[in-house]
Amino acid sequence: MANPVFNNSPVFQDPVQRRGQRSPASTVSYGTAGAQVADAASLDQMYDAPAATTRETGRLTYDDVIMKTAGLLALLVVTGAATWVLAPQLWIFGAIVGLVLGLVNAFKKTPSPALITLYAAAQGVFLGGISAIYETWYDGIVVQAVLATVSVFAASLFLFRSGRVRVTPKFTRILLLAMVGYLVFSLVNVVLMLVGVGGGDFGPLRSGPLGIAVGLIAVVLAAAMLIVDFDSIKRGVEAGVPRQFAWTAAFGLVVTLVWLYLELLRIFAILRGD
Incomplete structure (x- = not known):
């Protein structure tokens, strides 16, 4: 019964x-x-009635990631433009605050919208100030770097969506090793700059033909990192993770785009330098 x-x-x-x-x-x-x-x-x-959508059940969607990323980039551009016009010298303040907030957000298990928003604002101050300085040296270099950044982002998205590049465990391991090598190389370059070894505006290992070659390698690494970011977002959407993690996805994309822009800015500066 x-x-x-x-x-x-x-x-x-x-x-x-x-x-x-x-x-x-x-x-x-x-x-x-x-x-x-x-x-x-x-x-x-x-x-x-039809089944509830991911948005109705509070799960992550691509629209959530797109909107959060667009919002953070808009804030970055606005604060960057304000810093460019009003106080470019504040770039060092933005760099320090952005670095600290970047590390804090990177190690948080749950995203903090407030801290991620502050990170985007700080990076806007940093990029606005440093871009204004570069623009005084080389007219039009910022537009070149922005267009190149957008182009690399679009190419990375196309390669991911078309399936031409797949994020496999081997791909991830190779990228991780390459990133560690790049980090060590950059630290050595900074140390040489501090002790006064060599010359160049970007350090002895980041100037001239070697600097261009290293910069191109960094651009390739950043593009590969974008592809990994896209794959992580795809897996998150398919797994139905909570919608709040759209902030984490947006934060990761902004970090990679900032790095990519700086590398391209450096490459153009070396190419146009005396």
């Missing part, structure tokens, strides 16, 4: 059986029977 609680509840009844039931007019009053019929009709509509 079925459990009477479930058997008598319209919610747990099979909708086909419920449609075939007749109103028990002989045992209940008209008002009660009418209420039961109304409840059954409402439940029929619920069963026939």
Whole structure:
């Protein structure tokens, strides 16, 4: 014998059986029977309704990531433009604050919209100031770097969407090793600059033909990192992670784009330098 609680509840009844039931007019009053019929009709509509979308269930969607990323980039551009016009010398302040907030956000297990927003604003101050300085040295270099950044982003997205480049465990391992090598190389270059070894505006290892070659390698690494970012977002959407992690995805994309822009800016500066 079925459990009477479930058997008598319209919610747990099979909708086909419920449609075939007749109103028990002989045992209940008209008002009660009418209420039961109304409840059954409402439940029929619920069963026939389409399944809830990921947005309705609070899960991550591509639109969430796109909107959060666009918002952060818009904030970065606005603060960057303001810094360019009003106080380019604040770039060092933006660089330090952006670095600290970047590390904090990178190691947080749950995203903090406030901290991620502050990170975008700080990076806007940094990029606005440093871009203004580069523009005084080489007219039009910022437009070149921005267009190149957009082009690399579009190419990376095309390669990912077309399946021409797949994020496999081997691909990820190679990228990780290359990133570690690049980081070590950059630290060595900074140390040589601090101790006064060599010359060049960007350090002995980041100037001249060698600097261009290293910069191109960094651009390739940044493009590969974008592809990994796209794959991570895709897996997150397919896994149905909570919508709040759109902030994490947007933060990761902004970090990679900032790095890519700086590398391209450096390459153009070397190419146009004396």
